[in-house]
Amino acid sequence: MAQRHAAHNSPMEKTWTNQKKLLRNFLKCGMAGWCLEILFTSAESIITHDWRMMGRTSLLMFPIYGLGALLGPIGKRIDRWLDEGLWDVLPLRDLILRHGMIDMVLIFCAEYLFGSWMRQIGICPWDYSGLPTNVNGLIRLDFAPLWFGTGLLFEGITGRGLIKKERKSKEKAASGL
Numbered sequence: 094m095a096q097r098h099a100a101h102n103s104p105m106e107k108t109w110t111n112q113k114k115l116l117r118n119f120l121k122c123g124m125a126g127w128c129l130e131i132l133f134t135s136a137e138s139i140i141t142h143d144w145r146m147m148g149r150t151s152l153l154m155f156p157i158y159g160l161g162a163l164l165g166p167i168g169k170r171i172d173r174w175l176d177e178g179l180w181d182v183l184p185l186r187d188l189i190l191r192h193g194m195i196d197m198v199l200i201f202c203a204e205y206l207f208g209s210w211m212r213q214i215g216i217c218p219w220d221y222s223g224l225p226t227n228v229n230g231l232i233r234l235d236f237a238p239l240w241f242g243t244g245l246l247f248e249g250i251t252g253r254g255l256i257k258k259e260r261k262s263k264e265k266a267a268s269g270l
Contacts, residue, residue, distance in 0.1 A: 122250065123156065124155075126154060126158020127155060127158060129246075130158075131148030134150070161251075162247070164251075167195070171195055193245050194241070196245060197240040197241040199244070204231065204232050205232050208231035209229075221233045
């Protein structure tokens with residue numbers, strides 16, 4: 094029986110479990126991103142008085158949104174690097190601000206890099222050229238608050254969210270540790 098338990102905790106088993114969790118989170122973020130884009134583009138149609146409120150996205154966006162599954166783990170590593178073990182004592186509002194900013198910057202970088210690559214091969218599904226605050230037609234700086242919130246949403250739906258951290262901190266404090 095002890096051998097069965099030891100085999101369950103083998104490095105190979107942990108790697109496989111982590112890969113399955115990352116795949117599930119990739120799928121969650123891909124779907125959530127698609128839904129958000131459809132909602133956002135539907136709402137944009139109100140501005141143009143198109144009352145059909147047709148939303149749109151591209152199949153190519155799924156893997157890009159899916160990469161949102163990496164935001165939580167990257168944020169956690171940055172927390173450890175910046176705080177050197179003090180992560181649990183930072184106020185939640187500071188962590189939310191930090192993670193929102195980190196997520197926003199990472200999303201802008203991904204959007205720019207993937208947009209550049211897809212434009213080079215002729216398949217980029219967006220072009221912000223001519224719009225205010227665009228950078229080379231690939232990103233819009235006025236989307237910063239949207240990406241801030243989207244990043245936090247992705248962290249939350251993948252179970253890497255900051256609310257989970259707050260609950261653990263409260264439980265730790267309640268137990269006197």
